[in-house]
Amino acid sequence: MRTAYRRMGLGVLGGSLLVTLLGCSADEPTESPEEAPAVESATKARERVQAYLDAVAAKDVAAGRSQFCAVMHPAFDAVATGPSGDFADHFEVSQAQINEVEPGPRGEEVSATVSVSSGAEALVRPLLFTVTRDGADWCIASETLGNTAPSTGTPEPTETP
Numbered sequence: 001m002r003t004a005y006r007r008m009g010l011g012v013l014g015g016s017l018l019v020t021l022l023g024c025s026a027d028e029p030t031e032s033p034e035e036a037p038a039v040e041s042a043t044k045a046r047e048r049v050q051a052y053l054d055a056v057a058a059k060d061v062a063a064g065r066s067q068f069c070a071v072m073h074p075a076f077d078a079v080a081t082g083p084s085g086d087f088a089d090h091f092e093v094s095q096a097q098i099n100e101v102e103p104g105p106r107g108e109e110v111s112a113t114v115s116v117s118s119g120a121e122a123l124v125r126p127l128l129f130t131v132t133r134d135g136a137d138w139c140i141a142s143e144t145l146g147n148t149a150p151s152t153g154t155p156e157p158t159e160t161p
Contacts, residue, residue: 038103041103041107041108041133041138042101042103042108044108044131044133044138045101045107045108045110045129045131045138046098046101046110047138048067048110048129048131048138048139048140049067049098049110049112049129049131049140050098051063051067052064052067052068052129052140052143053093053096053097053098053112053114054096055067056086056087056093056096056114057093057096059087061080061081061087064076064080064086064087065077065080067139067140068139068140068141069132069134069139069140069141070134070139072139072140072141072142086143090118090119091116091117091118092116092117092118093114093115093116094115094116094117094122095113095114095115096112096113096114096115097112097113098110098111098112099111099112099113104130106130106132106141106142107130107131107132107133107141108130108131108132109128109129109130109131110128110129110130110131111126111127111128111129111146112126112127112128112129113125113126113127114127125145126145126146127143127144127145127146128143128144128145128146129142129143130142
């Protein structure tokens with residue numbers, strides 16, 4: 001139960017110090033040694049995705065690129081500013097939020113929702129990021145259209161307009 005409160009606190013407040021203060025009373029231990037790596041990886045994944053979402057909203061391509069793993073840079077460069085890319089000139093991001101961080105088979109899976117407009121048309125898009133450790137650092141290994149609902153083990157299909 002404490003873990004759920006920590007995740008909620010992190011999602012609402014975004015700071016690990018506040019999570020510790022809100023998620024535990026003074027007489028409870030904060031986390032066991034087994035929980036520490038999981039908390040760190042979830043925090044690092046959230047930080048990377050939030051930095052990326054901020055870069056998309058600000059149209060800062062270099063800052064967005066720096067959040068991805070080096071092996072992903074050629075793919076990022078090929079599509080990021082293209083007609084359907086996250087940094088396309090005709091897209092305007094009005095809101096972006098992280099919904100959930102969960103461990104996945106290839107790293108931490110971070111679900112987010114992004115509100116995008118292009119001219120008069122506005123869409124809300126669910127995105128799923130996979131964040132992994134690359135050496136001593138963390139980076140985004142993939143971004144896909146995804147389901148932002150709690151994981152049921154089988155991803156639901158998402159249509160692209």
